Amino acid sequence: MWNEQSIPDQTGRTAVVTGANTGLGFETARALAEHGARVVLAVRNTEKGKQAAAKMHGDVTVQELDLTSLASVRDAAAALRAGHEQIDLLVNNAGVMYTPQQTTRDGFEMQFGTNHLGHFALTGLLLDRLLPVPGSRVVTVSSVGHRIRASIHFDDLQLTRSYGRITAYGQSKLANLMFTYELQRRLAPHGTTAAVAAHPGMSDTELIRNSPAVVRRPLAPFASMVTQKPSMGALPTLRAAADPAVLGGQYYGPQGVGEVRGCPRLVTSSAESYDVAVQQRLWAVSEDLTGVTFPV
Template identity: 45%
Template sequence: MFDDSGWTADDMDSQAGRNVVVTGANSGIGLEATRALAAHGAHVVMACRSVERGRDAKREIEAEYPGASLTVRELDLADLDSVAAFADWYETTYDSLDVLANNAGVMAIPRSETADGFETQFGVNHLGHFALTGRLLDVLRQTSGRTRVVTQSSMAHESGEIDFDDLQHESEYDKWAAYGQSKLANVLFAYELDRRLRAADASVTSVACHPGFAATNLQLRGPQQSGSRLRLLAMKAVNAVLAQSAEAGAWPLLYAATHPSVDGGEYVGPGGLLNARGHPEEQASSERSRDEATARRLWSVSEELTGVALDLPAPDRS
């Protein structure tokens, strides 16, 4: 269990000499995590779907921290070719990776499909990050010290179910059910990855986290894409009244990525009101997220769908 009940990003140890990849680094929690990591000396690769917005975010951070070490690189998690290109570029550019922060995501959007034909929320939130992790696993494992994969989930995972008969929600689509499935997949993946890394006696650990209820653009994309001005205004009002800042929402990710007490296999989230805000703590995820049989099946299906096989032994289940 963690012992820092009032921890914030200001309490982070020096990250000098460490390489970190943050997906979705140009806005929201990804931007705030990148800002804090750079302020503490890390070199952050800002993996962004829009290079232009990534460069704008990079300039914003550099204006605040002139010595910030940042690189912007295109990564579209909705396109497995883009995932492969990013990973190939990273491995030819860097010889180490200390933290992979699987942070980017989409939430409650109208049904659409990725370049590879996956339902977008499942494809971006889970399958894209599954493939990215698999393609960067070698550089993670060859990095000295304890390296980490941190996968961002959501409180919405608690209502999620993995529908193996209709993973892509083709027969019936509910945007919130699809989102919950993708966020449950994030936790199942994080836990199964940690079990397999332990079975391989690897120096890499895997952690899941969630931001609580943080005011970011994530909540606005669904209403924007569906053309609902009323829902958009309502969500903006809710964010203004109830949500914590994106800066505070980044604390669980930063804690999971950097704190020495994190051992792998944890679920980190805000410890305040309804786990929606506050300082990071270890929490209990849903019963479904701890179902190892579901995790094994999801792992196999994800390898089949993405064509990316993670070279890790299955843990001893006895």
């Protein structure tokens, strides 16, 4: 049974964790720091980031990062590159869920723009800091939501013609997985960096609490039975990040029924997520939209 005590010594490793001031990101960063990693909390609100860092033990710093703005992503990547000759671990954790129809500062649908395009750009801008490091990893957090009403809508990628909160979230989380699988295909010849995905099951975080009432209310009476604490929900991410046995292109989630809760294990994603042609098309479109190309 893999748990937080299973994390090997992280001394000497530098980890960047997005959205690390609360919930799953906080627990991921905290555990890595407690096991010796130098951890950067990449967060939109630096004051909240500093408050989170003060609750952690170890070498923890804060970097401003607003994934809804490509300018902010570029500024954050430049600062991280200036401050770190190498990065061992990038955890693409931050995200939004079931937001009303709105756009990022660059005009992208909010969930797709934040959850996928922001992380796509950040990874591409930081990858040359990971590539020289044997055993380095890019871990991207997806969701069981990638199976629900999920498809990559190339004919209406920003969902301007027909918007649905669940559809938009599903598309963004499916994109997270397709990005991981295509990134791993490109990284494999280098033999140093692995791309891995994870999902937390149903965790009691702000994402759940901020869901629309139509989603939240039916779950309320059963919350304690269908959700788990953020510290448990972070375990699949931590395993993907730190377990020496993990391989590139793998996907980790809770071991319980329906992958809702439990200790982390290797899981599989939807059949659509493994469609190589769609992965590659999404990659090309993401490069065009962000203006970021990868050194692989």
